[in-house]
Amino acid sequence: MTTMTxxxxxxxxxxxxxxxxxxxxxxxxxxxxxxxxxxxxxxxNMAFCYSMLPxxxxxxxxxxxxTEAMQRHLEFFNTTPHLSxxxxxxxxxxxxxxxxxxxxxxxxxxxxxxxxMGPLAGIGDSFIWGTLRIIATGVGVSLASQxxxxxxxxxxxxxxxxxxxxRFYLMHAGYKLGSGFLAKVQESGLMEILTYxxxxxxxxxxxxxxxENVAITxxxxxxxxxxxxxxGDICNTxxxxxxxxxxxxxxxxxxxxxxxxxxxxxxxxxxxxxxxSFFGIxxx
Numbered sequence: 001m002t003t004m005t006x007x008x009x010x011x012x013x014x015x016x017x018x019x020x021x022x023x024x025x026x027x028x029x030x031x032x033x034x035x036x037x038x039x040x041x042x043x044x045n046m047a048f049c050y051s052m053l054p055x056x057x058x059x060x061x062x063x064x065x066x067t068e069a070m071q072r073h074l075e076f077f078n079t080t081p082h083l084s085x086x087x088x089x090x091x092x093x094x095x096x097x098x099x100x101x102x103x104x105x106x107x108x109x110x111x112x113x114x115x116x117m118g119p120l121a122g123i124g125d126s127f128i129w130g131t132l133r134i135i136a137t138g139v140g141v142s143l144a145s146q147x148x149x150x151x152x153x154x155x156x157x158x159x160x161x162x163x164x165x166x167r168f169y170l171m172h173a174g175y176k177l178g179s180g181f182l183a184k185v186q187e188s189g190l191m192e193i194l195t196y197x198x199x200x201x202x203x204x205x206x207x208x209x210x211x212e213n214v215a216i217t218x219x220x221x222x223x224x225x226x227x228x229x230x231x232g233d234i235c236n237t238x239x240x241x242x243x244x245x246x247x248x249x250x251x252x253x254x255x256x257x258x259x260x261x262x263x264x265x266x267x268x269x270x271x272x273x274x275x276x277s278f279f280g281i282x283x284x
Contacts, residue, residue: 017059017099019092021172026054027088028171032164034081041262043078048088055092059099069095075110079117080124082163087116089174133159214244217283 030051037046049070056069079087091109098104136158144151218232235242254260276282 017096019055019058019096019175023054023058024089024092024171024175025168027051027092028085028168030054031081031085031088031167031171034084040266042074042076044081044084045074045077048077048084049073051084051088052091052095055095059095065099072106072109075113077113077117079121080128082128082167083120083124083170084117085167085171086120086174087113089171089176090116090178091174093175093178128163132162210244210248211241214248216243216247218243218281219283220281 030053031047033050034044034047037050038044039046052069052073056066056073060066060069073091091113094104094109094112098106098109136155139158140151140155142151143154216232218230218235220231221228222231222234223229232243239245251265254265255262273282
């Protein structure tokens with residue numbers, strides 16, 4: 001594999017910093033491994049960066065620019081893998097514009113990713129996993145239970161043809177949406193407003209996930225008889241979801257301000273949960 005030097009970069013023209021359908025298809029093919037390198041800290045970030053490599057190498061000729069772009073796409077990312085190509089397509093369009101416009105705000109790239117991955121995950125999980133997979137499984141199981149070899153074959157076909165077809169379609173649709181839409185937005189000065197709105201939407205999703213998915217039960221009883229109440233009920237009387245909110249803010253403070261590693265926090269939470277449950281401080 002050959003690499004482009006800084007001298008090559010000097011003679012690179014604007015026309016060369018243009019993505020083709022072949023480049024987008026290569027990204028879509030790489031996205032097939034979106035869940036192959038899943039990790040607890042940043043989930044699909046490495047697969048997203050791997051998928052974007054053809055775009056990064058095409059648009060940025062120097063090692064410094066490529067490194068900066070790769071670091072940009074190693075941030076947290078998680079969504080339904082079959083719909084991830086819509087974000088990849090829009091991101092590719094934004095990277096293309098960034099490569100040709102020195103005044104482009106690179107922070108907007110990750111802001112758009114953050115704002116889209118939550119809603120797309122909700123739609124994708126409902127449609128891909130909750131509907132398409134169930135229908136394909138029903139057809140496949142009904143045939144397989146009769147000893148028909150078409151059962152598993154039809155399951156794979158009924159699920160993968162729509163799901164993978166959607167993956168490749170959304171890649172090109174996202175790029176077309178991104179390139180045309182972003183040009184108008186940048187000219188009108190709406191990019192700053194959209195970036196601000198994307199940040200608000202991302203924070204709203206995180207807030208909703210905190211209230212819905214973080215559950216803390218404190219069975220410690222205060223008082224006796226009919227007047228007895230648990231510490232958890234007292235906190236919920238002050239503000240519903242107070243304990244999950246305080247717990248989440250504590251973890252955020254430890255990660256953001258004290259630079260505590262997430263793996264350290266995971267181990268500490270397991271230990272605290274086991275000890276708290278053993279002594280009756282924490283409940284299930």
